[in-house]
Amino acid sequence: MSMKIVHIIAIFGADSRLMRLINAIKADPRHFQIIALSSLLTLLLLWSDFAPSWEVLVLTLSATLISQYMFTKIFDVPTFDFRSPLITGLSLCLLLKVSVLWLYPLAGIIAMASKFLIRWDDKHIFNPANAAIVIGLIALPEMVWISPGQWGSAVWMGFLLICLAIMVLGRTGRADISLFLLGAWFALLLGRALWLGDPLEIPIHNAQSGALLIFAFFMVSDPKTTPDHRLGRLIFAISIAVIAYIMQYHLQIREGLFYALFIVCCITPIIDYFIKDKRYQWRET
Amino acid sequence: MTRLLFLLTLLIFASTQNAQAFCGFYVAKADADLFNGASKVVMSRHEGRTVMTMANDFQGEAKDFAIVIPVPTVVTKSQVNVADTKLIDHLDAYTAPRLVEYYDSNPCQPQFETMARNMAAAPMAMADGAAMQKSAKKLGVTIEESYSVGEYDILILSAKESDGLFKWLNQEGYQLPKGSKKVLGSYIKQNMKFFVAKVNLDSYEKEGFTYLRPLQVAYESEKFMLPVRLGTLNANGPQNLLLFTLTKKGRVEPTNYRTTKIPTGDDIPLFVADEFGEFYKAMFETAVQKEKMKTVMLEYAWDMAWCDPCAADPLPKADLRKLGVWWLDKEPGRKVRPMPGQSQPRIMPPRPPSQAVNAFVTRMHVRYTADTFPEDIVLQETEDRQNFQGRYVMRHPWTEEASCEMASNYYKGLPERFEKEAKALANLTGWSISDIRKKMEKGGQSFAMKPKSDDRPWYEQMWNE
Numbered sequence: 166m167s168m169k170i171v172h173i174i175a176i177f178g179a180d181s182r183l184m185r186l187i188n189a190i191k192a193d194p195r196h197f198q199i200i201a202l203s204s205l206l207t208l209l210l211l212w213s214d215f216a217p218s219w220e221v222l223v224l225t226l227s228a229t230l231i232s233q234y235m236f237t238k239i240f241d242v243p244t245f246d247f248r249s250p251l252i253t254g255l256s257l258c259l260l261l262k263v264s265v266l267w268l269y270p271l272a273g274i275i276a277m278a279s280k281f282l283i284r285w286d287d288k289h290i291f292n293p294a295n296a297a298i299v300i301g302l303i304a305l306p307e308m309v310w311i312s313p314g315q316w317g318s319a320v321w322m323g324f325l326l327i328c329l330a331i332m333v334l335g336r337t338g339r340a341d342i343s344l345f346l347l348g349a350w351f352a353l354l355l356g357r358a359l360w361l362g363d364p365l366e367i368p369i370h371n372a373q374s375g376a377l378l379i380f381a382f383f384m385v386s387d388p389k390t391t392p393d394h395r396l397g398r399l400i401f402a403i404s405i406a407v408i409a410y411i412m413q414y415h416l417q418i419r420e421g422l423f424y425a426l427f428i429v430c431c432i433t434p435i436i437d438y439f440i441k442d443k444r445y446q447w448r449e450t
Numbered sequence: 451m452t453r454l455l456f457l458l459t460l461l462i463f464a465s466t467q468n469a470q471a472f473c474g475f476y477v478a479k480a481d482a483d484l485f486n487g488a489s490k491v492v493m494s495r496h497e498g499r500t501v502m503t504m505a506n507d508f509q510g511e512a513k514d515f516a517i518v519i520p521v522p523t524v525v526t527k528s529q530v531n532v533a534d535t536k537l538i539d540h541l542d543a544y545t546a547p548r549l550v551e552y553y554d555s556n557p558c559q560p561q562f563e564t565m566a567r568n569m570a571a572a573p574m575a576m577a578d579g580a581a582m583q584k585s586a587k588k589l590g591v592t593i594e595e596s597y598s599v600g601e602y603d604i605l606i607l608s609a610k611e612s613d614g615l616f617k618w619l620n621q622e623g624y625q626l627p628k629g630s631k632k633v634l635g636s637y638i639k640q641n642m643k644f645f646v647a648k649v650n651l652d653s654y655e656k657e658g659f660t661y662l663r664p665l666q667v668a669y670e671s672e673k674f675m676l677p678v679r680l681g682t683l684n685a686n687g688p689q690n691l692l693l694f695t696l697t698k699k700g701r702v703e704p705t706n707y708r709t710t711k712i713p714t715g716d717d718i719p720l721f722v723a724d725e726f727g728e729f730y731k732a733m734f735e736t737a738v739q740k741e742k743m744k745t746v747m748l749e750y751a752w753d754m755a756w757c758d759p760c761a762a763d764p765l766p767k768a769d770l771r772k773l774g775v776w777w778l779d780k781e782p783g784r785k786v787r788p789m790p791g792q793s794q795p796r797i798m799p800p801r802p803p804s805q806a807v808n809a810f811v812t813r814m815h816v817r818y819t820a821d822t823f824p825e826d827i828v829l830q831e832t833e834d835r836q837n838f839q840g841r842y843v844m845r846h847p848w849t850e851e852a853s854c855e856m857a858s859n860y861y862k863g864l865p866e867r868f869e870k871e872a873k874a875l876a877n878l879t880g881w882s883i884s885d886i887r888k889k890m891e892k893g894g895q896s897f898a899m900k901p902k903s904d905d906r907p908w909y910e911q912m913w914n915e
Contacts, residue, residue: 214711214748264700264833307699310832317708317744361636366824371706417672419705419830 195248198383201331202255205324205379209259213315217258221269228273229254229293236281249293250277256294256383260376261301264308272297285434291427292387299427302420311420316375324375328382339388341395343381345402350377353410380422390430394442401436404429488690490538490664491676494774495831496698498670501774505538505664515649515662518619518680520642522671524594524606531666532600537773538664541694543762545750545813547712547733547840549726550759554848557860589621590614594643601654602665607644611635615644627683668774676827682820688743691816693827696775701751701834702812704827710745712737712815712840716874717867719886720844721893729842732879734815743822750813751838759841767807775809810835845871847895865897 190196210216217225233250236242253276261272276297280289283296301309316324328343354368385391385405392398405425412421492503506517591614595606609615612635619626626634637644647665681689695702703709713733722729737747754764754775767778816827847864868890876883891897906914 213708215709262832262834264835308833310830310834312703312705312832314703314705314707314709361639362632363636364632364824366821370824374706417674419828 193248195252197331198252199248199255201327202252202259202383204327206255206259208323215312215315220266222258224266225257225269225273226251226254228270229277232274232277236277240281252383253277253293256379257297259379260311261298262310262312263301268301268305268308272301275300289389290433291430292384292390295384295423295426298423311376311423313374313376313419321373321375324378328378331382339391339398340386342391342398342402343386345399346381346385346405349403349406353406357414377422385426390433392433392436392440394440397436397440401429401433488692490542490692492538492541492694492696492773494696495674496777498672499776500671500674501666501668501776503533503538503664503666503773505535506662517647519645519667520637521645521667521669522642522673523669524643525645525667525669526595527597527599529668530599530604532602533664533666533772535661535663537769540762540765540769541773541811542692544757544764545694545811546761547730547749547842548759548761549723549842549844551723551844551846553846556848556850556852557857558852558854589618591618598650598653600663601649601657602647603650605646607646609638609644612638629683630680633679633683666774674829676829678818678823679826682818682823688817688819691818693814693816695812696754696770696773696809697831698777698808698810700810700832702829702831704746705830706825706828707823708745709748710741711748711838713878714840716878717843717845717871718875719868719871719890719893720846720895721889722842722875723844729879732881736878736880738817743817743819746827747815748838749815749840750811751836752811753807753835753837754809754811755807770809778808868895868897
């Protein structure tokens, strides 16, 4: 027993290994995202009657990782990075619903392909997971859907805390966009309620969506597919909120936010052209 | 182009009484008063075409009955129909949580267990009520249409502002629940018309009905939702709603509320057969409380072509069409044949269909208040065709003679099995476990069950088998 404790101390104790682990996590904001997404997924697995099965997890994650590896080889990228495909895979597991299992790995491949193939000015245009979801919804409407209601409002507070923690810890410097988006979205919901004379419980209920948080903190916040300048990001976030609002409340398209992000991503190069700022790098060198 | 449809209904009593709102349909008071005061709604939907069938169990006098449903466009006479109550009852029975019975085989001759019979929870029947009236006034309220269908007199109203509509309805003798003005205003701002149905006492009496038949409205709209807001305005406690959807692709789910499945698959004690209605009620209650009344409970999701086990036969195609499944062709549905040797011939064999019906039924059960369901339930059809049902299993122990080594092991294992069933039942229903154990003892599940042995001489056993 005491041997074990000594051993643990040897690993994590006064020795700098624990510090090294912490530093390793801190080295890249995506590590925090991976931890957060995994926690959310665990929460979903414990909480929901409609959680993805382990086959879904294995297939989706291996598809994103393997296709990232393949594209790395094809495009002669010097290093294989496991973080982005892991984040994409986890996001897909959390959000995407399909009626046949093989669509999960296919979505993973599409996601990574969109990242390597659809580029402008050395920056990919679409958030990979969002691209896969939107392409799936458009191309295979008979097999693909998302379930925005699967989280409910009860665990929402936990979700929010995890997301905010990531924002603070991750310090990507681009996390402002999540707050811009949530702010704009809530302002629209609030405006609608005031116009209709509805009680405030309705916009509050609507804002308490787990899907909205995942979308805001893990999709929209992708620093690689959002404008470089803060003003650009504000425009970007407001545009998404407005387009999504129109789709959801006037066109009855439940997946409005995902389509909106897809559409607005197309104009990111234009925003970047007019409002220039430093290009984001995951690891500050 | 897309017109929205907000359906909200409210039950209005005549001016002498306090108006009671609900989502529209107060359900069910039958002999077995399961879920007193629930509403039953069937929504059939495909390609933006929706047929909504609403059954209410109005328990007042017919003359006091009225419903108000906001609709996106003027609904003409041909878009309204009065349906046969049996259709909804059949769908209710077909999708109801079910009890399955198995009989243990002789432990000395191990065999596969055989299913004996299935029981559905008692379907929630309809009751009655009704009234009639028709008038027109100007208060910013326009009567767009006015006609009678079956025993109902129907008005389609449009209003400029909620004050006018509220006043007009009051002048006409309805007392709307407190707070309904705001909700009406919200719908008016969204350009809704109001579908007002009352009972025409003359035709009601002429037809000789003792209950109100379900009203059906067909409309085209991108909006797929169910109004519950007005229903939460009265202070009569939580409302109950059974929502059935019939769709082409798959399961329907709310997008703004969480869905949870009711507990299913548990082995439960035998005595539950005699009080299955009570069991279902307590089980549902417990499940709802566990989720703090914040979720929509999924009770059934299945292809309409078959069932396993069946609580009632699947609905024939003709009946599905009457319930609004317009995309089915007109040919008659396939015949339901009982499994060879099955004691109850009306039960269909438990196997996948040889011919799909192209209709998928989802049964959702909601208990709600204004606090837990502040917003109307927005729905979406998913592509999920996975079957789900509320199913509970009773296993009858072997009670005949059995004298062999295996039998003594079998009987040794029984108390543990019974205890497990008792605990499962206590968990599901919140009933006291000691009461459960007592009832089990009385109901043929003695915890001290012994193998029956035949003490007669061997030759008597041989001759008098």
